[in-house]
Amino acid sequence: MRFSDEFLSEVRDRNDIVDVISPYVDLRVRGSLATGLCPFHNEKTPSFTVYVNTQSYYCFGCGSGGDAITFIKNIENLDYTEAVTMLAERSGLALPADGYDDGVAKMKRRMYDANREAARFFHSCLFTPDGKTGLDYFLSRGLSMETIRHFGLGYAPDKWDGLLRYMKSKGYSEQELVAADLAKKTQKGYIIDTFRNRAMFPIIDVKGSVIAFGGRVLDDSKPKYVNTSDTLVYKKSQGVFALNFAKRGSDKTLILCEGYMDVIAYHQAGFENAVAGLGTAFTPEQAKLISKYAEEVILSYDNDEAGQNATRKAIGILSRTPLRIRVARLQGGKDPDEIIKKYGKDKMRQLLSSAVGDVEFDLQRAQQGFDLQTSDGKVAYLERAVDILSKIRNPIQWDVYASKLSSQLGVSKEAIVIQIEKKSKQRARKETRDNFSNAATFNDEAMKKVNPERAKNLVAAKAEEILIASLLHNPDFYFKIKDKLSEKDFATELNRRIYNVIARHIEQHRPVEITYFASELSDEEIGYLVRLESMREKLGNTVQECLDCIKRMKDERRERETKNPAGMTDDEWFSQFKKQE
Numbered sequence: 001m002r003f004s005d006e007f008l009s010e011v012r013d014r015n016d017i018v019d020v021i022s023p024y025v026d027l028r029v030r031g032s033l034a035t036g037l038c039p040f041h042n043e044k045t046p047s048f049t050v051y052v053n054t055q056s057y058y059c060f061g062c063g064s065g066g067d068a069i070t071f072i073k074n075i076e077n078l079d080y081t082e083a084v085t086m087l088a089e090r091s092g093l094a095l096p097a098d099g100y101d102d103g104v105a106k107m108k109r110r111m112y113d114a115n116r117e118a119a120r121f122f123h124s125c126l127f128t129p130d131g132k133t134g135l136d137y138f139l140s141r142g143l144s145m146e147t148i149r150h151f152g153l154g155y156a157p158d159k160w161d162g163l164l165r166y167m168k169s170k171g172y173s174e175q176e177l178v179a180a181d182l183a184k185k186t187q188k189g190y191i192i193d194t195f196r197n198r199a200m201f202p203i204i205d206v207k208g209s210v211i212a213f214g215g216r217v218l219d220d221s222k223p224k225y226v227n228t229s230d231t232l233v234y235k236k237s238q239g240v241f242a243l244n245f246a247k248r249g250s251d252k253t254l255i256l257c258e259g260y261m262d263v264i265a266y267h268q269a270g271f272e273n274a275v276a277g278l279g280t281a282f283t284p285e286q287a288k289l290i291s292k293y294a295e296e297v298i299l300s301y302d303n304d305e306a307g308q309n310a311t312r313k314a315i316g317i318l319s320r321t322p323l324r325i326r327v328a329r330l331q332g333g334k335d336p337d338e339i340i341k342k343y344g345k346d347k348m349r350q351l352l353s354s355a356v357g358d359v360e361f362d363l364q365r366a367q368q369g370f371d372l373q374t375s376d377g378k379v380a381y382l383e384r385a386v387d388i389l390s391k392i393r394n395p396i397q398w399d400v401y402a403s404k405l406s407s408q409l410g411v412s413k414e415a416i417v418i419q420i421e422k423k424s425k426q427r428a429r430k431e432t433r434d435n436f437s438n439a440a441t442f443n444d445e446a447m448k449k450v451n452p453e454r455a456k457n458l459v460a461a462k463a464e465e466i467l468i469a470s471l472l473h474n475p476d477f478y479f480k481i482k483d484k485l486s487e488k489d490f491a492t493e494l495n496r497r498i499y500n501v502i503a504r505h506i507e508q509h510r511p512v513e514i515t516y517f518a519s520e521l522s523d524e525e526i527g528y529l530v531r532l533e534s535m536r537e538k539l540g541n542t543v544q545e546c547l548d549c550i551k552r553m554k555d556e557r558r559e560r561e562t563k564n565p566a567g568m569t570d571d572e573w574f575s576q577f578k579k580q581e
């Protein structure tokens, strides 16, 4: 069966690769990487690597690699269709067969209804004697009754079965409530409410359906927040709080906060474009969702060390989207909630409008450790500043920031620009060097097996690999380089074929990710692609880098073609001959 890109995309979204692999491999997750002992070959030290960001895996020991589908296919010994089917079923997704199974669709509808009913229950509890503590909490945080109603805030009673009883009376089964994570099963087998004695924040998606809840404790006990875990209708990493309200705004700017209360404080003060990620860290999925509704994001995290570090991380994630990024400096309070309470909304508006760009934010942070009254402090700061600015590749911006630094530090602007240029060139050279040397380390049995022509054409092959890796991460570069490259420039058949597959996907506006190449490439080749993709950090990610690769490929081609036929073996001569046809 051929699956559509849309269906595969749904399967991909619903099956996080770490969740899929975890039952088979004991994974150690560190940031966006996870490692473990490879289940496909015998080893004592882990060389099996899972890349969370690209949702792929690669084993540096045996060269196997791919996405969640490839993994299931190989570990369960299934064919492609069976593997997709298994993952679809695992995540409650109906197969797009003739007899469309609407069982899942029905379950989803029930879950939406259950969530809405639960939200109503929690809200109404606020106005009962039992719920007074909840109402008092919101009022003590300065929320008006209107705000409480607007967000549908509520209170989960201090009982084991407060919601449970109510929902059962409305005809929901225990099984349904557990599936929606409104109730859970204890170790002894009892079914109890998931949320007890908590202030409740319903999470509403952009279509207006209640999909989950965040529950906050009313005292200092831990955990401070309990959130709905992933269900059929909700995925934590994709939820954005208050986006249902904020998306209505016309100015295409969203304010991104750390917590629910900040968002609510903003809205109450009239800033209806405030949203927050759910859970602890901001994710690429949330960034993607936000970028559908906005052109600019103003980061408004807490004014402490943790908040500033979270800001840096969020900038890293947001900078991979087309969104413009600015950072609000929250002077005079620890978070937006406190500033609005202390100084009012006009002050907040002023802070937002003077929010700085991401580069400015980096510069301000860099400045913190130095005393600019002393020459030593100035020199040290200038060095850091030049380093930061050399990472941006826009000479006009260099000029703007150099002017600022010049008047701030009393150093000539021209001198600063020259330093930035120098540093930038050094950086670019180093990056290119790293790329080529990094590609050179990919020189093992696995690599030889999948691309047998590689060893004989090492220089060209490395350039081809970087070009392919770069296109996987920056499909938009393709249109800037496609006319500069001919099929004959490829020294290895494998890379030529892969390049053609990628090019075809881009031309047809299809997604450029390994999941969608499965019908055109073998498992081995998919594994090889994941490996190239994993070079990401080491790539310059510039069009120039691609052009450099192409130049190298052409140089190598010229050398190959001028090679004296008399010195060739028959095989070489034939393959040369075939390529020239």
Ligand SMILES: [Zn+2]
Pocket (backbone or CB within 6 Å): 038, 039, 040, 041, 048, 059, 060, 061, 062, 063, 064
């Ligand atoms: Zn392996």
